[in-house]
Amino acid sequence: xxxxxxxxxxxxxxxxxxxxxxxxxxxxxxxxxxxxxxxxxxxxxxxxxxxxxxxxxxxxxxxxxxxxxxxxxxxxxxxxxxxxxxxxxxxxxxxxxxxxxxxxxxxxxxxxxxxxxxxxxxxxxxxxxxxxxxxxxxxxxxxxxxxxxxxxxxxxxxxxxxxxxxxxxxxxxxxxxxxxxxxxxxxxxxxxxx
Amino acid sequence: xxxxxxxxxxxxxxxxxxxxxxxxxxxxxxxxxxxxxxxxxxxxxxxxxxxxxxxxxxxxxxxxxxxxxxxxxxxxxxxxxxxxxxxxxxxxxxxxxxxxxxxxxxxxxxxxxxxxxxxxxxxxxxxxxxxxxxxxxxxxxxxxxxxxxxxxxxxxxxxxxxxxxxxxxxxxxxxxxxxxxxxxxxxxxxxxxx
DNA sequence: ACCTGAACACCGTTCAAGT
DNA sequence: ACCTGAACACCGTTCAAGT
Numbered sequence: 001x002x003x004x005x006x007x008x009x010x011x012x013x014x015x016x017x018x019x020x021x022x023x024x025x026x027x028x029x030x031x032x033x034x035x036x037x038x039x040x041x042x043x044x045x046x047x048x049x050x051x052x053x054x055x056x057x058x059x060x061x062x063x064x065x066x067x068x069x070x071x072x073x074x075x076x077x078x079x080x081x082x083x084x085x086x087x088x089x090x091x092x093x094x095x096x097x098x099x100x101x102x103x104x105x106x107x108x109x110x111x112x113x114x115x116x117x118x119x120x121x122x123x124x125x126x127x128x129x130x131x132x133x134x135x136x137x138x139x140x141x142x143x144x145x146x147x148x149x150x151x152x153x154x155x156x157x158x159x160x161x162x163x164x165x166x167x168x169x170x171x172x173x174x175x176x177x178x179x180x181x182x183x184x185x186x187x188x189x190x191x192x193x194x
Numbered sequence: 195x196x197x198x199x200x201x202x203x204x205x206x207x208x209x210x211x212x213x214x215x216x217x218x219x220x221x222x223x224x225x226x227x228x229x230x231x232x233x234x235x236x237x238x239x240x241x242x243x244x245x246x247x248x249x250x251x252x253x254x255x256x257x258x259x260x261x262x263x264x265x266x267x268x269x270x271x272x273x274x275x276x277x278x279x280x281x282x283x284x285x286x287x288x289x290x291x292x293x294x295x296x297x298x299x300x301x302x303x304x305x306x307x308x309x310x311x312x313x314x315x316x317x318x319x320x321x322x323x324x325x326x327x328x329x330x331x332x333x334x335x336x337x338x339x340x341x342x343x344x345x346x347x348x349x350x351x352x353x354x355x356x357x358x359x360x361x362x363x364x365x366x367x368x369x370x371x372x373x374x375x376x377x378x379x380x381x382x383x384x385x386x387x388x
Numbered sequence: 389a390c391c392t393g394a395a396c397a398c399c400g401t402t403c404a405a406g407t
Numbered sequence: 408a409c410c411t412g413a414a415c416a417c418c419g420t421t422c423a424a425g426t
Contacts, residue, residue, distance in 0.1 A: 180374030
């Protein structure tokens with residue numbers, strides 16, 4: 001007998017096939033069916049469900065892989081920008097993502113609500129908290145707000161998908177929110193008058 | 195001759211029965227099935243579909259009746275409050291409504307997107323525009339924003355349903371948005387001297 | 389152990405048959 | 408004309424049978 005415990009020869013490969021197929025299918029249309037995903041991944045439906053017990057679990061996992069880029073961006077932005085500018089830059093990246101991904105972030109947000117007792121916070125909330133905390137400590141971002149508050153405020157980003165001027169509208173609305181989030185400084189900037 | 199064209203003896207009554215049953219069922223759970231609604235209304239499924247050709251149409255109509263209260267509130271508030279305060283008061287009413295109705299306003303918003311070419315604006319957008327325009331004309335609300343922008347900004351209201359401190363959180367977030375929406379007056383408005 | 393795909397339960401919607 | 412409810416198409420999920 002050669003292998004003692006070869007638990008998953010193709011199981012691991014199937015998992016990847018499923019995730020790749022799901023990612024492609026969901027990008028085309030958010031309501032791709034489980035059966036079509038199984039077919040595209042060339043696995044049986046039971047296999048799909050062995051790896052992801054429910055549709056939501058699959059969608060969530062497809063997403064979590066992409067979201068990590070967003071999460072990683074937070075500390076990088078904080079390194080080279082003051083907090084309030086880092087927050088705005090992070091919002092812009094989120095807007096790009098939200099535009100492409102439509103309602104998928106809603107799924108993530110909905111599931112976060114249910115896991116509040118589990119881990120407390122997800123990585124996205126951590127990323128926001130990182131920038132927010134820095135800004136609050138520096139006095140440039142409004143105190144008394146939580147990372148979850150911020151996520152709620154920018155939730156409109158994944159709802160303006162159909163329009164062609166979304167970058168303009170998105171920037172306009174983010175301006176409003178940034179003005180609400182930033183703390184006015186005692187006015188040091190010398191503004192050139194004309 | 196008595197009746198020339200008695201088109202609907204019970205048809206009208208069925209419509210009301212359906213809407214009442216749907217309102218009750220949807221309040222309990224947003225994904226009440228069409229079949230359960232037909233059963234609760236004591237009509238056949240075909241009758242339900244004769245009155246409302248699709249699930250979305252039914253949900254929308256159930257809602258439109260409730261939303262009108264919100265729409266009617268706009269001019270009333272404007273009558274007795276300055277625009278920026280009227281807007282905030284209207285937001286508060288919207289928050290109450292959004293809290294009770296969960297994702298239903300999302301349906302309305304989604305369908306508005308599709309009707310942009312039909313009538314241009316729905317009554318909710320009209321109500322917002324009323325207050326917004328007054329404030330912009332008076333210089334107390336930020337220019338360059340549309341009623342649709344405002345609706346996007348407050349969209350978080352129908353997403354904070356599960357928590358027990360929602361009035362606190364809702365007020366906190368509305369504060370942020372209001373600060374972004376209002377225009378700072380650098381100098382007191384034209385005070386009639388002399 | 390893991391995979392397969394027919395089958396189950398259920399939902400939105402349709403339509404032939406009633407009145 | 409309008410109503411009824413069985414029936415259709417389809418989807419998420421399960422499970423007996425394979426390897």
